[in-house]
Amino acid sequence: MNEHTMKVPETTSAAVDLKRHLLLRVSLFALVIGLAAGAIVLQQAVARIGTHIQRTGNTVERLIAGEADQTRDAFRRSLEGMELKSLDGIGPLLGICVAVEDIYKRAVVQRCFHDGGAAPGVVRWLLALLIGPDLHYRGVIGQYPGVKVGEFVVTPDLDSESVAVWNQIRTVLGMTLGILLLNLLIYRPVRRALRPTDQILAVLARMEAGELSARMPRPRLIELRRIAAGFDHLAEQLQKTLASQRHLALRLLAVREEERRRLARELHDEFGQCLASIGAEAAFIGGRAEARDPDLLPAARAIAAVTAHMMESLQGILLQLRPVGLEEFGLSAALEALVGGWRRRQADCVFELKVDGEIDALPDALRTSLYRIVQESLTNALRHGDPGRVKVDVRRDGAGCRLRVDDDGAGREGPTAGSGLGVLGMHERVEALGGRFALTPLTPRGMRVEADFPAEAVRTVEMTHD
Incomplete structure (x- = not known):
């Protein structure tokens, strides 16, 4: 297999900051829990109020009828002066508002039995939005012997109910804040435990720059300590391997240069002397040919020219093999x-x-x-x-x-x-x-x-x- 067949496709993934990731996850969890618990509180409050209004309607009807009979005679069919004092004791516990009308649909009295306290306006607004305007109980007010003298309407007291809902929501908010505080308490030791990662990254940068002698710190977190120890062992082995390879490479360079010097000496001593001898012989032949046999003169000059060219080429090769003056x-x-x-x-x-x-x-x-x-x-x-x-x-x-x-x-x-x-x-x-x-x-x-x-x-x- 060649290097192309062994390549594995690289996969990239987004980098994750563990500290920030943990803080975000737990905070998001706390907010979701808080919102979900608040929604459940509101839902339960709406269901409870709806059931409560229907169940308390009959009780309110009897109390109002009794109050109407106490102050009126059989010949007077009027609700004037009614103050709903019969509901003073139970009204705050029921969390209701009662409106009384006479038989002519004229408002006689309207009271909400709120015992104090206030909730944020947004809680009251949400509660009113969820309950709606149609939740009420309408009953008849009669006097003996069964004569209708008016009507009453029971509606939820939103101020009182919103206070109750707000008390429950505050409990939920307290739980949410507790989870966020716990998140902070967890984040601090995690951040302290992961603080050596900056030092680890600095060591990696030094090693990437070629400083293989750099070693990892020893964090308190046992997982990071084991990773650092393993990495230092690998770095030490790599340093030894590279040192061995570098020593071998230096030895090969030295052997190569020595071989080049030996070859240069051989070329200079053997081929250089031979070419010098050939040049001398060519000069002698040229001189003798010029005096005795001029026809041989061109051949002698050609031999001398080729010999000079070879000598020049040899000098160039010697310069490549052995730098002039480097050692001296x-x-x-x-x-x-x-x-x-x-x-x-x-x-x-x-x-x-x-x-x-x-x-x-x-x-x-x-x-x-x-x-x-x-x-x-x-x-x-x-x-x-x-x-x-x-x-x-x-x-x-x-x-x-x-x-x-x-x-x-x-x-x-x-x-x-x-x-x-x-x-x-x-x-x-x-x-x-x-x-x-x-x-x-x-x-x-x-x-x-x-x-x-x-x-x-x-x-x-x-x-x-x-």
Whole structure:
């Protein structure tokens, strides 16, 4: 299976803040419970009032009839002066209003037996809306011997009933506030327990930046403590693995450079001497042919020209295999020689070299890699981009160092820019040395090659070579 067949589709989900989520959930639960309980209280109050009005109608009718008989004789059929004193004792308990009319539909008396207290206007308004205007009990007031002298109407006392409903709603509100207070009491220890998550995120950011020695804090929450311990174990194993891989990569770089030096020596000693010998022989043959056999002179000159071309090509290969002056004179001089060679070959391009800091004191592997990166960057820029200006900037900041090569060439556009073997080799070198490599297009055109080696990477290379 290749890397394309093993890809798993990524699934994204919304991030959840546990503290806020918990606070919102419990608060919403408390509000729903409060609203539901308030609605139940109002519903029960409406049902109770409706039943209560119908049940108390007969009792009110007897009491009013008795009061009417006490003050009236058989020849006087009037309800004038009635004050409904017979309901003074039971009226406040019943929570009703009573209106009395005579036989001519004239209002005689109207009383609501409210024993004090008040409820918010919204409670009374909701209660009146739910009860409606049609809830009442209408009865007849008669006098002996069965003569009708008037009528009465019993309606709910909304002021008294709203006070009773408000007392129940206050109990519900108290329960709701209690749940919200409990939510706050739960939220505080949860927030305190999850407070180390900020420190954990900070450690993750440091590790993402390349600081693999960063370790997690040890929170009081046992679940987070176990996660932190497991993560530290994985980070330690990763650090050991990367250190082993980096050591192997550094060793491979050293072996590669040693092989290049050996090959350069072999080419210089063997092929260089052979080509020099062939050139000398060609010169001797040319001199002898010019005096004795002029027909052989063109062949001798051709051999000398081919030999000179091969010698020049060999010199170019030797320059690629073994940097001139890097070991003898240091990185600064080697870079000056490298850029100077390009100035002579590319007269229409402006080359700038800026060196800052003690770069010659860097470890040998790092100096060689910096030289190779500059060498490959210049080759790529001039081969693919046709630039008018190339700038090389090498500086050592503190214990680390940074390399940047900018060109204004027009080549290497598109998604395949920087995907060649040369760029891959530069990337491998930088990664092996613990640095960061970047290849960035410039605006309006051009390319930037950047290699950054932090202080930790420099110390690691020094320790490895020591």
